[in-house]
Amino acid sequence: MVSIKQSAYAIDAAAILDNPSHKDLRKLTAEMENAHYTVLGNLDVATRVDSRSAGSTYIVTDHPEAFRGVQTMPRDEYERISNLQNEYIRGQEMIVIDGYISNAPKVQTAARLIIERRNANVAGMQKFLYFQRKSGEPEVTVIDTPNLVAEGYPDDRCIAVDLDNGVTRVINSDYFGESKKGGLRMWNKIVYDLGGLAMHAGCKVVQTASGLKTIAIIGLSGTGKTTSTFRRQGESKPVQDDFIALMPGGIIHGSENGCFAKTFALSAEHEPEIFAAVTSPISYLENVYIDDDGNLDFFNKSYTQNGRAVFPLKALGRLEDARNIPPVSAIVILNRDQGIVPALARLSQKQAAAYFMLGETTGTSAGGKKEAGKALRIPGTNPFSPMSDEKQGNRFHELLQSHPIDVYLMNTGWVVEHEGPHSKKIKVADSSICLTAIAEGGVEWERDPDFGYEVPKGLPGLDEEMAHPRLAFERLGRTEEYDRRVQQRIQERREFLASFVGLDPQIANGV
Numbered sequence: 001m002v003s004i005k006q007s008a009y010a011i012d013a014a015a016i017l018d019n020p021s022h023k024d025l026r027k028l029t030a031e032m033e034n035a036h037y038t039v040l041g042n043l044d045v046a047t048r049v050d051s052r053s054a055g056s057t058y059i060v061t062d063h064p065e066a067f068r069g070v071q072t073m074p075r076d077e078y079e080r081i082s083n084l085q086n087e088y089i090r091g092q093e094m095i096v097i098d099g100y101i102s103n104a105p106k107v108q109t110a111a112r113l114i115i116e117r118r119n120a121n122v123a124g125m126q127k128f129l130y131f132q133r134k135s136g137e138p139e140v141t142v143i144d145t146p147n148l149v150a151e152g153y154p155d156d157r158c159i160a161v162d163l164d165n166g167v168t169r170v171i172n173s174d175y176f177g178e179s180k181k182g183g184l185r186m187w188n189k190i191v192y193d194l195g196g197l198a199m200h201a202g203c204k205v206v207q208t209a210s211g212l213k214t215i216a217i218i219g220l221s222g223t224g225k226t227t228s229t230f231r232r233q234g235e236s237k238p239v240q241d242d243f244i245a246l247m248p249g250g251i252i253h254g255s256e257n258g259c260f261a262k263t264f265a266l267s268a269e270h271e272p273e274i275f276a277a278v279t280s281p282i283s284y285l286e287n288v289y290i291d292d293d294g295n296l297d298f299f300n301k302s303y304t305q306n307g308r309a310v311f312p313l314k315a316l317g318r319l320e321d322a323r324n325i326p327p328v329s330a331i332v333i334l335n336r337d338q339g340i341v342p343a344l345a346r347l348s349q350k351q352a353a354a355y356f357m358l359g360e361t362t363g364t365s366a367g368g369k370k371e372a373g374k375a376l377r378i379p380g381t382n383p384f385s386p387m388s389d390e391k392q393g394n395r396f397h398e399l400l401q402s403h404p405i406d407v408y409l410m411n412t413g414w415v416v417e418h419e420g421p422h423s424k425k426i427k428v429a430d431s432s433i434c435l436t437a438i439a440e441g442g443v444e445w446e447r448d449p450d451f452g453y454e455v456p457k458g459l460p461g462l463d464e465e466m467a468h469p470r471l472a473f474e475r476l477g478r479t480e481e482y483d484r485r486v487q488q489r490i491q492e493r494r495e496f497l498a499s500f501v502g503l504d505p506q507i508a509n510g511v
Contacts, residue, residue, distance in 0.1 A: 004096065004114065006137055008165040011086060015093040017117060025095075025127060028120035029284070035121060039294040041281035045121045049157070049175040050287050050304040052383070056150075056157040056173075059386055060164070068388045068501070073160060081150070081160050085169055088148045093117040098138065099130020101187045104253035104323060107245050109190055111183045112138035119146045125176050125284045125310035128258035139190070140166040142182035146174035163189050163386055176286055176308065180260055184243050185384045187255065192387060196247040197395045200382040202229030203239040203252055203328075205320050206439040213439050214252060214325045216244060219334030220361045220381040222306075224412035226261055227428055228334070230274055230316070233436045237320040241313075246396075250327030250403030259316070263288050263307040266298045270428045277315040284310045330406045330438050334381070336361045336413040340473075340485050343426050343466040344434040345409040346445055346454040352407035353397040354510025356380055357389065357503065358493055377496055390502035397507055409453065410434055415469045422476055426466055433462050450486045451511075 002016045020028070026043070029035050035045045058073040073081075097113040110133055113126045122144065150158035150171040157172040159182070168182035188198040201218040202225050219225035230238045243255040261274055263285070268275040277283060279296070288307035289300035298307070313319050333355055335341050347355055359378040379389035380396070400407070412431055415424040437443050437459055445454040448468075456467050465472035473482035490511060497508040 008167050012090050013094040014091055017095045019096060019098055025120055025124035029124055037294060038290055038296055040279050042283045042285055044285035044288050044290050047174045047287055049173045051306050052177050053157050053159060053173055054383060055154045057159040060160055060162040078160050078162060081158060085145055085171060088145055095123040097123050097127050098133050100133045101183055102253055102255050103131045107191055107253050109140055109187050110136055110138045112141040113179055115144040116146060119174055121284055122176050122179050126179055128310050128312050129256045131257045140183055140186040142168045142179050144170040144179050148172055161185060161386055181384050185386050188385050191245045196245045197399060198243060198245050201244050202226060202241050203244050204229050204236050205239060205325050206233050206236040208439050212326055214328045215330045216328050217332045218381055220378060222262055223334045223336040223361050225334060227271055228431055230271060231432050233439055237318055239320050239322050239325055246399055248402040250405055252322060252328050254322035258310055258312045261309050263298050263309050264305040273316045273318060277311045278309040280315060282311055282315055327403055328405055332408045332410050335409055335411050337411045338414050338418040339416060340469050341411040342455050342469055343411050343430055344456060347407045347409055349400050350506055350510040351453055352400060353393055353507040355409055356396050357393040357497060357507060390500045393507050394504050397504055408438055415466050416472050424466060430462055433459055
């Protein structure tokens with residue numbers, strides 16, 4: 001029996017592999033029954049669970065009133081779950097992976113993953129995402145037992161988040177996202193306590209005529225966040241793929257040393273650098289369709305559309321370290337809408353906080369079958385925040401006042417409707433036009449009479465009806481329908497914002 005003893009936990013295991021090398025982790029992954037080599041030489045693992053398990057996730061507290069809107073469990077139940085997991089681990093071989101979340105001294109957090117050896121792919125992927133750490137006790141730990149059943153919980157699965165002690169216990173999920181988000185969820189709280197806000201966002205820098213500009217792109221998984229972050233605008237460089245910390249003064253810190261990219265519909269044409277990294281031997285694949293000969297098919301839906309790949313950021317070949325970038329000058333909030341939201345809108349400060357809280361989008365397979373295709377409102381588009389949503393919104397509003405930041409709403413979905421002959425799909429190239437305009441400036445704006453935000457009078461290369469959805473409905477003789485949908489959306493937004501008791505009234509009145 002081998003032991004791991006830290007101030008927050010003590011674990012005995014049959015054997016422990018302490019920080020094995022990338023080579024050893026790759027070898028252990030190849031031994032898994034559900035792992036298969038592709039013709040490209042990388043490994044693809046088919047998991048039982050193919051998306052995050054929000055319905056099985058709980059914050060540990062005896063004061064649930066402090067976590068309004070967040071699912072909780074009492075501490076005595078957490079102790080029972082911990083004992084169940086600890087007893088199970090006594091008979092298992094485990095892997096320990098140590099590292100840092102973030103390389104910025106202000107928010108750098110010592111992190112650890114403890115995972116069953118028979119799920120070595122999770123350890124290999126997490127090792128890519130951590131920044132290197134060689135010693136010291138972790139501040140946050142994820143203890144992950146994918147093959148233990150949590151009877152009585154939704155899907156016999158439980159993710160218990162003990163923020164007070166920096167420990168998340170994952171039971172009965174072999175989806176890598178639970179390990180990754182487990183650490184980042186706890187990091188959310190650490191960043192908040194330091195006066196910042198962790199955001200589910202990518203970040204890039206764009207070289208413009210007036211100098212280097214930093215742009216943050218907030219969006220729910222699958223809405224184009226990674227694509228928008230890595231798509232080139234001139235000599236732009238990606239900084240971070242998935243999570244950033246926004247601090248007072250517009251300072252942005254990165255979180256991870258790798259990328260967790262969706263692979264469905266991935267193409268070399270639209271995302272050449274991600275495609276090259278995903279199809280290189282270095283990457284780990286999860287739930288990507290391969291045929292009997294090991295050929296990848298990124299467009300096959302037969303298993304899941306939530307295929308993923310993990311690779312180190314250096315595999316992209318084009319990157320900027322977050323420690324070297326200027327304060328953020330623009331924040332883009334993605335909304336994968338299906339009708340009346342323009343491709344691009346500029347928001348006032350009050351509107352910006354309101355739309356951040358609204359977190360409107362169409363759900364994707366990343367959130368599981370219950371979310372895919374449905375209209376959602378997830379404040380901050382951050383389903384991983386462990387705190388009440390009001391705290392997110394109020395802090396975002398405070399940070400906007402600490403530094404000049406332009407905030408935009410960008411639709412990555414459709415105008416008019418999402419299918420049928422009248423549908424107008426906002427494509428990757430259209431979004432790139434919008435991002436170039438945000439970076440370069442010089443856009444002539446006008447007030448939208450329906451929603452009060454500003455829309456561009458015209459952007460070269462962008463369909464006029466994408467910037468002004470009303471025009472598309474007028475052309476189709478559907479003006480009354482447009483007006484009805486506008487009024488319904490405004491009413492729904494106001495009711496949604498009014499439901500947050502502790503939200504700053506300025507934000508609630510932003511729509």
